Amino acid sequence: MNRIEAQSISGQRDNAIIGGSSLVEPDVIVGFRYHPDCGPAVIGAHAMLRKGTIIYADERVGDYFQTGHYAVIRAFVRAGDYCTLLNHSCLEGIVRLGTGVRIMTNTYIPSRTWIGDHVFIGPGVTFLNDRAPGRVEPMPTPCGATIEDDVMIGGGATILPGITIGARSFIAAGAVVVRDVPPDSMVKGVPGKIGPLAPELRRPCSRQLSIQPLDIWHPNGCNPGASIWPKYWPQQWED
Numbered sequence: 001m002n003r004i005e006a007q008s009i010s011g012q013r014d015n016a017i018i019g020g021s022s023l024v025e026p027d028v029i030v031g032f033r034y035h036p037d038c039g040p041a042v043i044g045a046h047a048m049l050r051k052g053t054i055i056y057a058d059e060r061v062g063d064y065f066q067t068g069h070y071a072v073i074r075a076f077v078r079a080g081d082y083c084t085l086l087n088h089s090c091l092e093g094i095v096r097l098g099t100g101v102r103i104m105t106n107t108y109i110p111s112r113t114w115i116g117d118h119v120f121i122g123p124g125v126t127f128l129n130d131r132a133p134g135r136v137e138p139m140p141t142p143c144g145a146t147i148e149d150d151v152m153i154g155g156g157a158t159i160l161p162g163i164t165i166g167a168r169s170f171i172a173a174g175a176v177v178v179r180d181v182p183p184d185s186m187v188k189g190v191p192g193k194i195g196p197l198a199p200e201l202r203r204p205c206s207r208q209l210s211i212q213p214l215d216i217w218h219p220n221g222c223n224p225g226a227s228i229w230p231k232y233w234p235q236q237w238e239d
């Protein structure tokens with residue numbers, strides 16, 4: 001691993017170790033010193049850290065880590081290889097991500113949340129870790145959710161504190177998950193109703209999707225080009 005070039009990041013440049021072949025845009029902070037005794041942020045090779053990203057000290061993140069703009073990762077996050085955290089999403093510290101975890105935009109993951117391997121988390125998902133903040137004394141230790149391998153969580157879902165979602169389960173968009181979910185279940189609605197998974201969805205998440213080395217906006221990725229305009233749009237553009 002190479003120590004990051006001073007001019008590649010703003011501030012805290014003495015407290016980050018970033019693996020080779022990584023790209024770090026301007027206005028990225030890696031290794032943010034939240035405490036005088038904190039250790040470095042260690043990021044694997046082939047990272048892509050986009051403008052506005054803030055990564056605290058005391059991190060261990062694997063290879064091919066990608067952030068969108070203004071992603072925030074607070075201290076004591078452990079993440080495997082091929083993880084993605086998109087724009088404005090936040091890992092509140094003391095969070096575990098397995099391999100190939102893909103987290104879309106505007107998602108909130110509080111501390112003490114465990115995420116398994118190849119989990120997909122749609123946009124605007126909210127995880128919670130405190131059942132009744134400020135209303136219980138003494139204050140209980142926050143307890144986040146446990147999400148087992150190959151779970152898919154749809155956009156806008158809410159996962160209550162301490163919930164376990166079993167492997168390969170599918171959480172529909174907008175569901176509020178209020179109780180533990182057995183493996184291979186579908187959860188829909190508010191409060192989330194647990195049922196069996198449709199046969200066509202009863203499978204692990206695709207490894208081709210969860211282990212993507214680059215996304216389409218990566219400078220070394222495939223340029224989407226003019227073919228991106230959906231055929232069903234009323235207007236197409238030539239340039």
Ligand SMILES: CC(C)(COP(=O)(O)OP(=O)(O)OC[C@H]1O[C@@H](n2cnc3c(N)ncnc32)[C@H](O)[C@@H]1OP(=O)(O)O)[C@@H](O)C(=O)NCCC(=O)NCCS
Pocket residue numbers: 122123153154155171172173174175188189198
């Ligand atoms: C849950 C989902 C997979 C559809 O599942 P499905 O069982 O194939 O659902 P269908 O479209 O056949 O609809 C079956 C019923 O579920 C309802 N339903 C579908 N999606 C629902 C949802 N998110 N919440 C509540 N009910 C839903 C339908 O209205 C329908 O109800 P009805 O039987 O009373 O008419 C899909 O709607 C969904 O939420 N996908 C997640 C998409 C997403 O968040 N992607 C993130 C990346 S962009």
